[in-house]
Amino acid sequence: MQGKKIAIIGAGVMGKKHAQTIIKHPNTELVAVSDPYSDAMAQEFNVPNYKDLEELFNHVKLDGVVIANPNRFHVSTAIQCMQHNIPCLLEKPLAINTKEALCLIEAQQKLNVPVLVGHHRRHNKIIQQAKEIIEAGTLGTINTFNALWSVYKPDSYFDIEWHRLAGAGVLAINLVHDLDLMRYLNGEIESVQAMTSNKNRNLEVEDTISILVRFKNGALGTLLASDAAVSPWGWDQNTEENKDSFAVSPDQNCYFISGSEGALSVPNLEYWNYPKDQLKSWAVSLIKNKIEPNKEQDVYINQLTHFIEVIEHKAKPISSPEDAILNIQLLECIEQAAKNQNTVYIEQLNFLQKTA
Incomplete structure (x- = not known):
């Protein structure tokens, strides 16, 4: 198989992560970087840097691009790439708000060029294993989904001014991944309630949040998170997916899912059911089973392999x-919901109504 020729747009931390992945993958070739501010990453990987996207498109034949520039440019960059018929792996977030994201979707529907959004945890094989357990009916009808994410960010993290301001807390920065996996494993959410607290640091930004969700299938879920609470519970610690940044606690779990027939903990993939042919009752001991989780993997390689299939x-x-x-x-x-202390119902978006 001939390697797909990929360019990176944006030479920041995630741009470099993707560049390293492209170099490592046997079926891709990093052919260019496009960053208006710095040539450093292009020089590091010995490829040309183009400060202007049109210049990139005019000089390099591409099979795809990875868009990893600042969030405010995601939509305009993706539309420009699609106008040149170039498939995109677009780092999350898709856009800075729903209105802007709808503009991207409208453009894609007209141009019909594939876009893969970089919610990389979906490519973790542990999540695929968990999804198979759920879809096999092992848990029966899911009733509850409890998620935990709790770490202690060092005080030096808040030396950067924007880290201290509203909008830079655990919700926007950290929890989008967990919310995405809750949706992926148990379906869409129809309403939410939430409370936030900043009592630990007394900064403008929240340090702790409690979220209650109602899924469309009737299940209830909670997501409790803090960046000021010491704990071994969280996706990064428990899956060992991000060893460069997080100390690991591989014997712990961060998601607990229970239904009418059984329960499952993730990422260690332990699940419990009653013995066959016995009455279900809290007085009967559960049988513990386990599937060995596939932790020996590179999630970004998995994502890039999927992007090749999309291309x-x-x-x-x-x-x-x-x-x-x-x-x-x-x-x-x-x-x-957190601001007004009420239940907020998720409205159906116009593009879904049009395509339903």
């Missing part, structure tokens, strides 16, 4: 713009 029209994006916009909408509703 070749062999697969539809596991995280499409139509799907990813629902995460943005969900964050906006949670912010509103």
